[in-house]
Amino acid sequence: MTESEYDYEELGLVAGLEIHQQLDTATKLFCQCPTEIREPDASTRTFTRYLHPTRSELGEIDDAAVEESRVDREFEYLAYETTCLVEEDDEPPHELDEEALETALEVAQLMDMHPVDQANVMRKIVVDGSNTSGFQRSTLIATGGQIETSDGPVGIEDLLLEEESAQRVSETDGGVRYSLDRLGIPLVEIGTSPDISSPEQALEAAERIGMLLRSTGKVKRGLGTIRQDVNVSIADGARVEVKGVQSLDDIDDIVRNEVARQAELVAIADELTARGAAVGDVQDVTDVFEGTESGVIESALDDGGSVLAVPLVGYDGVVGREIAPDRRLGTEFSDHAKRHGAGGIFHTDELPAYGITEAEVNALRDAVDAGSEDAVAIVAAASDVAEAAIEAATDRATTALEGVPEETRGANEDGTTRYLRPLPGAARMYPETDVPPVEPDPSDVPEPELLTEKVDRYAAEYDLGTGLAEQVAYGTHMPLFEDLVDDGVDPTLAATTLESTLTELRRDGVPVERLTRPNLEETFALAEGGDLAREGIPDLLTVLAEDPDRTAEEAAEAAELGSAGEDEVREAVVEVVERNEAQVETEGMGAFSGLMGECMGALRGKADGDLVSQLLREEIQKRA
Template identity: 50%
Template structure:
């Protein structure tokens, strides 16, 4: 695709949990738990008006679902603040300082005062119906291979509750995550190529990893804003895989292009959306479709001029009808039927003909069917009607969910500024210039700088330094090197490759903390084991919960003394005198193999080579 001609614009939002001792507005632990809840809270949430008397469209959409929310709470990981039964405590200063560190690394201007705002969210992920957030810094930038990308804002906010289960009746959340300090970093729409957005995400991730942030699944979340010149801004939530980002961009652009084509065709056909929702159950009196036959109500909606377009593919494996279905599902149905895909699902061609005749649909018209309880079916078709009317706009602003294969699915309308209002329970927090300057004078080393430094200092290969950085093992590597005098390449290979290979082989390495690795490598430093014995010792330590020395003794891997090596070599050579007389020093290779096999890794190869060479020369 010609991205410049299409007018592709992208912005990135990254949400990263901070690794602080406590939460943002209370002293509870910021660690997650899987234990049984100590108590539960049941809530219903409703949208509120902004200071200008407006209701945010995304909040209104969620409220229409009329869901109930059940929250699991705990005595240590949660308190009355998470339950929204007590005012928030003073702001977590550790989190503020970490936010300033990241802002400084991104060349941003830190604000003079931190004002806490309420951001209305009524999908149940916050017990109070809002998320607390505040602006920390603005006007930063990143240098990329395709030009400078502006960092618009850096906000400090509280993370949402964990969604555990969703049913037709409601949603269950766990409150342990609610309130964990979270950084939100937002770029402007100055990213113009799919590969560039991947590069920006990687760089931001590297900056964050240089500070105290949480690691692991769910601790970092990325949202992608995408638009083209004739399209509209769409926010894609939950983009986890950096390698999938370019594919996701391309498929969203494809979707927007197809929606524009559909809009133009609808206008050309002078299409329209009927206002009346029809009761079409009588059409399917003797149907073979189990879904329709068992449904209390079957409703239909005529879309004039939509034939062939509802079934049009707009992303691989997803059609315009899939978009309609995503909107309908928000009201509780499992899906919709449409005439572009019928006959199918037990619905015969005769029933399709009768349906079209009943609805007054011609060759260019489509009919949408929903089978469910009366109220839910009507609500679902109202959503389909609303989405069908949007087709005349082409692309509409909305929030979509990232799917594993690179497609996206409708979640809710794009939020508006009406969802933001002041938090009156928290005073403003002054950020002094002296505080900012002190932090700037003690910034952490960026990952790329760290990689280049260890390459030079320890004479590591580019591959090993990259792998240590990628696997977040640089600090462990340097701690080991500061404690021991061993070959840096051996240590780097162990951390970057060997431990991962042992896991792939099915070995549990839970007991292998840094102290255990140091004690194992200390045996190498003291010439008590060979480097070839390290993996076997670590496996034994992990399985038997012993010390590295005890493991080496149990496995008979302790190195032999030089005198013992000499005795073994003398014994082997005395049995191979004929070979030595025939080949001379040419027997060195075969004998080396025999000796090493006999020693079973209990002697250093260089020592064996030296002793063997000297012994052979004695026979010549």
């Protein structure tokens, strides 16, 4: 059955969202460090940590943390000149950031949520290295809201204020390298009720929440600043949490593919049950592959490793069965094996291949006493790695008999998912004793204007076209636009510069992403003060993008982009007209268009077009 043939109502699809959005605050959630993202090569030093799970107040250890800790890894952290002791976990966290709390309360208002009377900071155990402390701090801010979709309302269960994790930079020989610039940036986590019943509704709900978040004007924008997790289950399946959906447009595909995966796993379990399938014992089959031509196996054996196998009774043809695009049941086994350092698994549904001959496949079957209806999975690696990997693959093969396992999965770029770890339980949360509780006061928090309302207001109040008004309202520069207009900058000039001029410069290869807010504010101040012609704005922004540390005034002076006086403009216009006197005498005002471009080029952005146009018309009329 193809995914387009699934009846989501009949399958009992239930889905919910968790939206994680970074807030655009000046400082981090529990310290005064900036929230600026750096390039890894800007790091000034490094340090390392080894992390281990801790017990909750009830003496329990979270299963997900336990599995994560079985992989022995060293975590290296890139620190910067601003990195503080809180980020390094060498000093207790400071009080909760007030700016972040106020923004979280604004978001809660937009979703009709009820703030808690007292917000208590909790620790959430995380031992994958993404936090130097081994846990993430999280605070419940509000509960019980709702958003509307075309398929009905979707409840909002909770809104939490959390610290962002460290940015994963690369793999190292001993583990993982992280950057501390992202660690501690405030973010809100918004969890919906499991009210979503179709992929399309999941996408619409996420879009609605995203619009509400951007309406505050206080959230970060760009790749990686917002992440969506999706919880999906069908009636005969299980709850699966898909983490790290980077693009909003991928949500519906993620839901569709997860429904297909669960439906196929349910069908596989039924088929295995009908066959009386079972998982056998792990056996060492290294002797079978002596002298093999398989590069993977040969490499493992040359390093003193071994080949371990598990017979899968009644699994023939099932391990290679596709359960999602380009993913098979065997891929699930391989995901589990990879968690323990192996490159993956081989299984008889795909062999002979990869240098493994048919004779070796037959010898493998004989070695583990597998019949024609059975499959065999193998792992070739260093002996300790092979043992852990084949055990993990064996456990996953066993759960295939039961159907769909509850688990946390990671989103892939193609809309499929991969196994990460078991679902976390309540044992991963316990109180943070270093941060005092706060009592949120929503009374002084204004309700933000929705982006949809801003579009209408910009069009009516500032006389912007609907298209331009929408670009500005939904664009990354919306807060700056509003501040500029409040400061007296012409709305049309601000809007076209921020949305059109910057886009054109980017297309021309100008690194406009390097421009700072002060760069832009100073540029508009020069233009509004008459010290820079509007036509000179693109040239000045181009200069500033190459050296954003200079002031706009310094850059304008160096590039000779000051505003020309009327006498200087008239002199330039007269020179152009006299140079083209024959054309003017012949064509009269018909020569205006061509001469206008020549005049503007001669003035190199130092004069406003309106003034140049006026003076040029005057000079042409004198000679016509």
